[in-house]
Amino acid sequence: MINSYLETISLVERLHREVLEVIKADLDRNGIRDLNNVQALILFKIGDDELTVGELTNRGYYLGSNVSYNVKKMVENGYLVQERSLHDRRAIHVRLSPKALAVRAKMQAMFERHVAQLGQGVLKADDFDAANSVLRRLEQFWAGNLSYPMRLPADRVSSAA
Template sequence: MISDLLQHIVEAGAVEQNVSKQEAAETVRSPAHTTIITHFELARTLERANRRFATFLQAEMTRQGVQEIGPAHAMLLLTIGDDELSVGQLMDRGPYGGTNLSYYLKQLGECGYIERIPLARDRRTVRIRLTEKARELCADLTEVAAKYHRLVAGDPENIRKMEVAFETLDRLERAWATAAIFGSPGER
């Protein structure tokens, strides 16, 4: 049913773009496969890639002797980077829920990775910034990730493929966010 729906969407888009149904069907099929890649398969692949990346981060952090925080904490530190952000800004930049984010920030503060700076005009509001310990960890992780990036990217063609993958994932993320707020296209 989902495959039929996706096929219908592709065919409808083809009509709008004056492309034949056969050409439209071929655009959603991988040349090596006869199955249609759906949003569900993409989401599952993203989840697996995210878990693999978390495993990679954990292994690198263990090699560096960092055991008091996990990969989710490291990603939060990398999200903060050189900025000084409010909790609301952090929530906008990453996939953090309020409760999880507060818990992660509490742990990072206790372990000496972040500083909380109260605003002068409203002491209840704080800005978050990295400590030197966190900046060193982020630099180390960024250096290791750069080595793997060079290994995977390798040449201009692979770099372009990564750019296309990023652009596609970014478009999907925006489409899913819009659908979550406004409903699917047929419901508007």
């Protein structure tokens, strides 16, 4: 099982890099030079929501990058509209600008093209459902190991001491 587990970790890492490359290529084809692939994926995930920077971080929309830097650059380049919260002056809310909504629409079209291509005998909805189920369980396992220390079975505690 260790080989399968390590292969899954490697595959998730490679898929993450690969999807970012696909997004980068699409940005290049569309002549979008002032937005990087990570920022584009953040914009896609924000969608119609209005979020604080903290919510972006908590929801994992930053994808391991520096969320404050990316928000700053996207505001500077006109992709995000930034406003102070009326209820908590320390909190800053961001939402997509019309420029960002146009990029998001292009990304949506790209993903829809991918689904159409994949649906031509490459993968079925059931394949995605099965893969997503496994990945969600793995995500829950890892999240649980962050929240609670790993516990050894009772018979291994005495030998580990």
